[in-house]
Amino acid sequence: NILGQVAASLLWMHLYHPQGGPVNAILTGLGLGFVGDAWLAQENLYWALVPMSIWAAAGFNMILFLAAMESIPQTVYEAAEIDGASPWLQFWTITMPLIWEVLSISIVFMIIGGMKAFEVIWLLTNQSPTSDNHVIGTRMVQAMFEEFHVGEATAIAVILFMIVFFGTTVTLRLMRRETVEF
Numbered sequence: 001n002i003l004g005q006v007a008a009s010l011l012w013m014h015l016y017h018p019q020g021g022p023v024n025a026i027l028t029g030l031g032l033g034f035v036g037d038a039w040l041a042q043e044n045l046y047w048a049l050v051p052m053s054i055w056a057a058a059g060f061n062m063i064l065f066l067a068a069m070e071s072i073p074q075t076v077y078e079a080a081e082i083d084g085a086s087p088w089l090q091f092w093t094i095t096m097p098l099i100w101e102v103l104s105i106s107i108v109f110m111i112i113g114g115m116k117a118f119e120v121i122w123l124l125t126n127q128s129p130t131s132d133n134h135v136i137g138t139r140m141v142q143a144m145f146e147e148f149h150v151g152e153a154t155a156i157a158v159i160l161f162m163i164v165f166f167g168t169t170v171t172l173r174l175m176r177r178e179t180v181e182f
């Protein structure tokens with residue numbers, strides 16, 4: 001899936017371009033030109049990654065949620081409607097409990113994706129992130145291939161594995177609920 005990340009990074013590099021990028025053009029058109037900045041400068045990079053990450057995760061998560069919601073029988077909603085439940089109440093009392101496990105897995109996927117964020121930062125910083133812009137993956141690659149510190153890179157990889165493993169375990173435990181069946 002690296003090719004997808006590379007293509008997305010190139011797209012967002014164009015969108016964030018300081019001269020003529022659509023983001024700055026829209027902000028200037030709205031009278032917010034003072035907000036327009038070098039979005040990919042070292043001090044703004046993490047703020048630029050937020051919409052990119054949301055955009056990148058939206059499609060996959062949408063498919064997960066739609067599949068989970070399609071598996072809920074329509075008769076459950078019909079019964080709730082007969083009982084006088086509003087659409088808002090139906091969402092919180094029927095839909096959310098029945099898709100909770102999918103939501104938990106989605107959050108785990110996003111945590112893992114955030115921990116392995118390498119390609120986007122590596123490309124957006126022209127393969128030279130500063131100490132302010134390192135994530136654990138970029139630091140690991142820099143230690144291995146630029147500084148040739150194999151031991152340090154291996155230790156970082158093990159720490160990354162432990163963070164992802166324990167982060168996933170904690171998230172799944174915090175999100176655990178009784179299974180709701182229909």
